[in-house]
Structures are given as structure tokens and as C-alpha cells.
Amino acid sequence: MGIIKEKDREQLIKLLMPLVNKVKVIMFTQEFECDYCRVGREILDELSGLSDRILLEVHDFVKEADLAKSYGVDKIPATVLLGDRDYGIRFYGVPAGYEFTTLIEDIINISRRDTGLSEDTLKELTKIDRPVHIQVMISPT
């Protein structure tokens, strides 16, 4: 009995089927997993089983501290999404509920190399010439 419900699984498989480019999902947890870390890892494990385009790597935040640091990961559970390069997309916490939908959308966008943003927005964003760090604080629904 998995965390992702049977009917959601079928829908996800259909959504992920058209993906061509692979997306790497890197999760940081630790040996003695907190509940959130365990649940998060199980969700990602099930998700990566639904598409061969999703490649999951699980790492230890404590034992692989240098690797975590190289991705800018400073807390766990952490999920890093990578396409042909690192787009700077990180999820902190269990990717469940509304956050799960966002995670799926991000995976699809990364695989397609398409932001899904309008021309007008993209035009404004090209003007950015120095680092911008956005943090979106959300709560479970």
C-alpha cells in the first residue's frame, strides 16, 4: 500500500508519459530519518517508479555534507530538481498536498525545458543581472 493513491498513480503515469528529457531528483535525508524525511523519500520513491524519465538519487545530509553544500542544501528533507543544468529549484519539506502538484509541474517544465511563463514575464526576467533568491513559504493543505 503506497502513499500515492491508485487513481492518482494512473493520472500521473499519463501526465509523465510524454516526457522526453530526463529530470534528476536528488533528495537529502539522513541515516536516522525524521518522519518527514521518511515520508518524503517514500513519496519520491513511488513517483520515480512511475516514469523512467525521473531519476531519483537519495543522499545522506550528514555523511555527504559536502555534496549537500554544493547544492546549497542547508536543511532536510530537501529535494533538488535538475535538468540539463541546475535551475536552482529546491523543495524543503515533504512534497505532499499542494506542494506535490507544484513538484509534478516543475518536473514537467524542466523536462520540457519550458518555463510555462508568458512572453511579457520572460522579457522582464531577462533583465535580471545579479543573484535573486526567492523563498516561497507555504503550509500543508
Place this chain on the structure above:
Amino acid sequence: MANYYISSDMIEISEFPHLAIKYSVQGVPKIIINEKFSVVGDVPELELALMILKAIEK
């Protein structure tokens, strides 16, 4: 994805309550740009792009 300079974190505040306190989160979603600027609620994408430009004084 749109610009190499942008990095973005989604943070589940119930799992990181110290961050909710640090950034005085009273409503969600709360968007924080470069630790300085913040906005609560759903912001249209173009508006957010303009806010980012304002935050870096462009």
C-alpha cells in the same frame, strides 16, 4: 529556469517553524526575495517579475 541568476526554494513552514518565525509568516504563500522584500498571497507572474527587478534596483 528563465534566468540563470534566479534560484527558488519552496519551504513547508510547518516542518521548519523557525523559518516561519524568522520571516514573520502569518499568511501563505509568503514570497521572500533576497531576504529583504516580501509579499503574501498569490501574485501574478508579471507582477512578481517586476517586484524582483525592483528588489535588485533595476
